[in-house]
Amino acid sequence: MDTRNIGLRNIAVADTKISSIDGENGKLIYRGYEILDLVNHSTFEETAYLLLFGELPSKQNLADFSRRLKESRILPEPIVKNLTTRPKRARPMDVLQSSISELPDYDSDMDDDHKEANVRRAILLISKIPTIIAAWDRIRNGLQVVDPREEGSHASNFLYMLRGKDPNEEESKVFDICLILHAEHSFNASTFAAREIASTRAHMYASIGGAVGALSGELHGGANIQVMKMLLEIGEPNKAEWWVNDKLQQGGRVMGMGHAVYKTTDPRAGVLSRLSGIMSRETGTKWFEITECVERATKKYMLDHHKQPIYPNVDLYSASLYFSMGIPMDLNTPIFAISRISGWCAHVIEEKFAEAAPKPALYRPQASYVGRYCGPMGCEYIPIDSRPES
Amino acid sequence: MDTRNIGLRNIAVADTKISSIDGENGKLIYRGYEILDLVNHSTFEETAYLLLFGELPSKQNLADFSRRLKESRILPEPIVKNLTTRPKRARPMDVLQSSISELPDYDSDMDDDHKEANVRRAILLISKIPTIIAAWDRIRNGLQVVDPREEGSHASNFLYMLRGKDPNEEESKVFDICLILHAEHSFNASTFAAREIASTRAHMYASIGGAVGALSGELHGGANIQVMKMLLEIGEPNKAEWWVNDKLQQGGRVMGMGHAVYKTTDPRAGVLSRLSGIMSRETGTKWFEITECVERATKKYMLDHHKQPIYPNVDLYSASLYFSMGIPMDLNTPIFAISRISGWCAHVIEEKFAEAAPKPALYRPQASYVGRYCGPMGCEYIPIDSRPES
Numbered sequence: 001m002d003t004r005n006i007g008l009r010n011i012a013v014a015d016t017k018i019s020s021i022d023g024e025n026g027k028l029i030y031r032g033y034e035i036l037d038l039v040n041h042s043t044f045e046e047t048a049y050l051l052l053f054g055e056l057p058s059k060q061n062l063a064d065f066s067r068r069l070k071e072s073r074i075l076p077e078p079i080v081k082n083l084t085t086r087p088k089r090a091r092p093m094d095v096l097q098s099s100i101s102e103l104p105d106y107d108s109d110m111d112d113d114h115k116e117a118n119v120r121r122a123i124l125l126i127s128k129i130p131t132i133i134a135a136w137d138r139i140r141n142g143l144q145v146v147d148p149r150e151e152g153s154h155a156s157n158f159l160y161m162l163r164g165k166d167p168n169e170e171e172s173k174v175f176d177i178c179l180i181l182h183a184e185h186s187f188n189a190s191t192f193a194a195r196e197i198a199s200t201r202a203h204m205y206a207s208i209g210g211a212v213g214a215l216s217g218e219l220h221g222g223a224n225i226q227v228m229k230m231l232l233e234i235g236e237p238n239k240a241e242w243w244v245n246d247k248l249q250q251g252g253r254v255m256g257m258g259h260a261v262y263k264t265t266d267p268r269a270g271v272l273s274r275l276s277g278i279m280s281r282e283t284g285t286k287w288f289e290i291t292e293c294v295e296r297a298t299k300k301y302m303l304d305h306h307k308q309p310i311y312p313n314v315d316l317y318s319a320s321l322y323f324s325m326g327i328p329m330d331l332n333t334p335i336f337a338i339s340r341i342s343g344w345c346a347h348v349i350e351e352k353f354a355e356a357a358p359k360p361a362l363y364r365p366q367a368s369y370v371g372r373y374c375g376p377m378g379c380e381y382i383p384i385d386s387r388p389e390s
Numbered sequence: 391m392d393t394r395n396i397g398l399r400n401i402a403v404a405d406t407k408i409s410s411i412d413g414e415n416g417k418l419i420y421r422g423y424e425i426l427d428l429v430n431h432s433t434f435e436e437t438a439y440l441l442l443f444g445e446l447p448s449k450q451n452l453a454d455f456s457r458r459l460k461e462s463r464i465l466p467e468p469i470v471k472n473l474t475t476r477p478k479r480a481r482p483m484d485v486l487q488s489s490i491s492e493l494p495d496y497d498s499d500m501d502d503d504h505k506e507a508n509v510r511r512a513i514l515l516i517s518k519i520p521t522i523i524a525a526w527d528r529i530r531n532g533l534q535v536v537d538p539r540e541e542g543s544h545a546s547n548f549l550y551m552l553r554g555k556d557p558n559e560e561e562s563k564v565f566d567i568c569l570i571l572h573a574e575h576s577f578n579a580s581t582f583a584a585r586e587i588a589s590t591r592a593h594m595y596a597s598i599g600g601a602v603g604a605l606s607g608e609l610h611g612g613a614n615i616q617v618m619k620m621l622l623e624i625g626e627p628n629k630a631e632w633w634v635n636d637k638l639q640q641g642g643r644v645m646g647m648g649h650a651v652y653k654t655t656d657p658r659a660g661v662l663s664r665l666s667g668i669m670s671r672e673t674g675t676k677w678f679e680i681t682e683c684v685e686r687a688t689k690k691y692m693l694d695h696h697k698q699p700i701y702p703n704v705d706l707y708s709a710s711l712y713f714s715m716g717i718p719m720d721l722n723t724p725i726f727a728i729s730r731i732s733g734w735c736a737h738v739i740e741e742k743f744a745e746a747a748p749k750p751a752l753y754r755p756q757a758s759y760v761g762r763y764c765g766p767m768g769c770e771y772i773p774i775d776s777r778p779e780s
Contacts, residue, residue, distance in 0.1 A: 104480070105477050
């Protein structure tokens with residue numbers, strides 16, 4: 001095979017109107033709008049609307065959309081019941097993946113695959129994923145499930161369901177910004193999985209189930225858990241430099257540093273660093289400080305030893321941020337899903353209903369066969385009774 | 391984007407040793423062995439071994455492998471219990487996708503992602519998927535679940551669990567051949583989804599959950615259900631020619647005819663046609679005869695009107711075959727999964743543990759941004775209070 005195709009890093013597989021990444025200049029743009037403008041002025045609900053519909057909403061549109069989100073938060077009773085039968089060790093991403101595949105059972109109109117039905121499913125998924133994650137975290141800790149309320153922002157309602165009490169305003173705002181930042185990032189592995197599955201005309205839930213699977217991998221959404229494990233291993237700010245140098249000297253890599261696409265600071269990392277600092281001061285924890293030391297030490301090592309700059313990615317500061325907020329480490333990736341579901345759904349809809357040419361088609365790539373070859377008719381099959389024992 | 395990249399049809403994305411397709415000459419080869427040799431001499435168990443391990447087994451190897459498969463057939467009790475809570479209308483592919491994501495809950499060694507652990511998970515998945523499907527079909531029909539037995543072939547045990555009684559030898563053999571034929575087909579959409587998810591280092595179950603989602607699409611594994619719907623709509627052999635001509639004149643397509651890769655007869659279609667004929671005579675049903683008429687009429691129309699040959703694909707005769715065996719139509723795609731799981735698992739293992747360069751890497755393709763553009767800093771964000779009502 002052509003090695004330039006490896007991981008498809010250099011192959012454009014589709015046209016998209018959903019987002020653009022300018023890796024050279026550290027810009028991330030959702031539907032034409034710069035991520036920092038959205039962080040400063042928007043909300044997750046408005047951002048999700050923008051991603052799904054392609055335009056910023058009017059006041060009325062946003063009110064309607066938010067109402068639909070709020071009304072859909074509750075889970076079908078049997079799905080909650082099934083959660084209670086699972087062993088406490090079940091991983092939140094596995095729980096999320098399977099619960100999403102139960103949602104079509106309660107969708108009374110599964111034969112309808114028109115655009116409007118897909119938008120309806122998108123709203124339902126955005127709305128219910130936080131409920132699934134919060135319910136599972138309560139159940140595995142032996143706590144009563146807290147039903148969602150039909151009030152409060154998407155961000156604050158999740159923290160309320162998770163903790164059983166209302167978050168303060170600052171926490172809600174910080175979490176809302178996290179959701180804006182993680183909502184969309186073009187053809188990353190989970191989004192590509194969702195589109196690839198949707199390209200077979202599989203339904204929205206089946207496509208999103210696959211995306212959740214891809215997000216769980218430690219080279220993708222699972223990386224923020226790896227960052228937190230690293231911070232816990234380092235333990236104290238004054239140990240970070242030694243730890244980083246030792247790791248890099250051994251040829252290892254520092255999680256949360258470097259990105260395949262950004263050649264400068266990931267615009268999301270700067271915001272998350274600021275938020276992590278705020279929450280860290282608020283809660284009096286050391287995780288932000290350790291993270292800063294990791295960033296500094298990694299940058300210094302790479303410059304000194306490899307004459308290369310390196311920058312933090314979106315995972316570096318989200319780990320300490322969520323940990324400071326008291327969120328269990330293994331919910332970092334599910335929280336990523338709470339946000340990214342909006343981008344995934346927008347991509348599934350674009351995959352199924354793109355209007356302009358070239359239209360997407362079933363993904364069915366080639367592979368180069370490099371295995372056993374005994375001519376075009378295959379190798380001689382020796383029946384098992386005549387086959388030598390190995 | 392480069393339109394040659396659409397659907398990745400012309401892009402080799404990886405090296406593989408698992409199978410090769412010679413579309414010009416209608417050859418399909420698993421690990422060096424021609425599919426017709428496997429059909430004539432092998433069994434599904436031996437074929438699955440070949441796909442997973444790369445070599446035909448010795449007698450002892452096959453005995454050990456078959457024993458491991460038999461021992462793993464039973465489902466964890468809570469998974470069966472969760473099936474009983476689902477509404478009867480739940481689609482078998484959704485049920486399969488969610489149940490697969492429950493399996494890691496009962497895998498006591500999820501932190502181990504070495505090759506041997508992945509092989510163990512592959513055997514477990516090959517073994518348990520038929521049990522999930524049979525259990526769900528019994529439950530939705532209000533029947534007692536039939537536990538698997540630790541005896542009998544993979545094929546006969548599935549038919550036994552589905553029906554609650556032993557199949558005859560001929561049926562078991564026919565079904566076994568179907569499983570051989572559907573086991574592997576290179577980088578089709580579901581296999582590519584499994585590999586794409588595994589490329590993030592997501593675990594085996596998460597990857598297979600995504601593959602099941604992709605298989606459910608009607609452009610992929612769902613096509614055999616569409617074929618059966620067509621046969622039911624046609625209803626009688628003497629109506630097939632009129633139906634086909636009418637369909638094609640209106641610019642529609644005939645399901646089960648034509649393939650993106652094969653430019654001649656799909657070698658699997660010939661075998662399935664023969665088997666469908668046998669089962670049809672046995673059961674005195676008309677579905678094989680209708681299918682033959684559809685094949686003939688489609689070929690004639692395409693030659694007469696478009697000067698193009700067209701050939702049946704793997705879906706055309708599997709529909710009538712399974713229907714003649716009394717298998718509910720919406721189990722056609724799950725049965726595809728019962729077989730293809732062996733290929734999927736082989737591919738996940740190849741994706742994670744390929745030894746030769748070029749090694750696979752996280753799939754992270756490019757996309758061409760064709761959306762709104764207001765310069766590199768993005769469009770002007772107008773706060774919602776100043777935004778015009780639409």
